[in-house]
Amino acid sequence: MSKKVFTNEQILALSKNRYIKRVSEKGITYTDEFKSLFVAEHIMGKLSSQIFQDAGFDIETLGNTRIKSSSKRWRKAYKESGELGLRDTRKFSSGRPLKRELTLEEIITRKDAEIEYWKAEAELLKKIELQERQVKNGSLRISSIFALVQNILSKSKYKNMIRHLCGVIGVSRSGYYNYLKSESTRNIREQRDLQLRKIVLKAFEHRGYKKGSRSIKMVLEQEFNLIINRKCIQRIMRKYNIKCPIRKANPYRRMMKATREHTVVPNLLNRNFKQNIPGKVLLTDITYLFYGKGHRAYLSTIKDSSTNEILAYNVSANIKMDIVTDTILKLKKNRNIKISKDAFIHSDQGCHVRQEVA
Template sequence: MSKKIFTNEQILALSKNKYIKRVSEKGITYTDEFKSLFIAEHILGKLSSQIFQDDGFDIEALGNNRIKSSSKRWRNAYKKSGELGLTDTRKFSSGRPLKRELTLEEIITRKDVEIEYWKAEAELLKKIELQERQVKNGNLRISSIFALIQNILSKSKYKNMIRHLCDVIGVSRSGYYNYLKSESTRNIREQKDLQLRRIVLKAFEHRGYKKGSRSIKMVLEQEFNLIINRKCIQRIMRKYNIKCPIRKANPYRRMMKATREHTVVPNLLKREFKQGIAGKVLLT
């Protein structure tokens, strides 16, 4: 590892590069995609520093020693294990590397853990894609993503894959732990929202016809003596899918308007507005 320490400005600039997973003052973690790209371009005869520079890295910030050591490490790993040697396997292992050979049982156990990780990842991505299709703007709320992660972890026998699932989706672990801690607060808020839902539905169906947020606000104030913010009413309606039907335009009226749109009426007045008799010509 290079002894060069990154400044805050360099950390910020490097973290914007799509080929970097994490960067700190002393270390930098590259994506598996960049490692494969590096090996492919190195085989074609490109210099290591040129490959880094072409892919958006600041050569001066990284330093020659760090580039050389990364290049040597990846080339050796590729010679030994091929593409698999370029994969970051730290999420599947911890502690010091074993000097002895693994037994068959230990190899099977490790493979089972690895398969379980990929299964959880595939299930999480599938559920997020399914829910994003059901959301109008295609973007899920962070709390919904945390709920999916919690649901997958509750089914799995391996509970230590939180980091892996959070990295796959691109959310923070601290945010997930805060989500778990705030469960009681969310339950209290949910109970309040259910009470508001009952009140909004009562005004929504008052006098037998459905209403929008403005009408609901007026009904609550005039009929039930309740003052609720209109944005709060809108939030409850969105959350519980309470929709006000919009009256469709009369098709016959639209057809009539379309047929008359380009008709030319006869010019009877011919700009002679003053006729000398009151009420003979009426203008509007």
């Protein structure tokens, strides 16, 4: 180890580097990631000082002696034990080093603990990466990370690996312990959310069709006399995967639109609805009729614009073309109605009707 002593300014500057775990006046503890990076780049033929410089270290601050010493130590450890030799194993031992040699049983126990630590670390990182892919903004809440740590520790017999796992993912142990203390509060919140879920589901399925957060809020206020913030409703729907299906497009509308694309109908009426000639300007439209529990019918009408009289109508359970043609046929069959020779039916250029009366 170099005898060079760091100043307070140099310690502060070095501690900001991502490849440093701890730094004191006389020593530096590098991360296992940097050791692996150093060995890999050194094998590719890169100089030791260049590797440190590319990693953001000030060569003058570290000194050539410290760099050469670290390089020699890491290359030797990698040659003897591979990637495992670059790991910082000091966290697996405590107290003063033993002066006697370890027994075979003690060596196996230590190695088993070391393997268990690396397995827990790999599992935690894998789970965090998997959950981050499922989150839209790519970052997990700190409570979700603490929950993953708690889950891994509950399955391991080594309960003292909290420091190791928290250090791996860069969170504080005090934050994890606070998370454990607030478990009762989280349980109370979970019970409250379950009650809200029942209320939201009741409004969600009200009258036999599914709704979005806006409709749920209105149903709760009007039907159940409950006022719940819409953001709260959205949170409950996200949490319990309550999704409102997107309404499918009417296939008949799509077919008619495809066949009549870029079609322009001449403006014969020019908004001159009231011509005081009965039977000349006829208006038609289709409206919805709701009945029972979520049932719907369709009403097609033909109206005389001069007298405001309904000349013909037809009710149907679907919105196919027949609802329009049947209405026109009823109009033609009614002998009591006198229609002008130059009469025509005016509609809104929808996909159901655009037909003149012969």
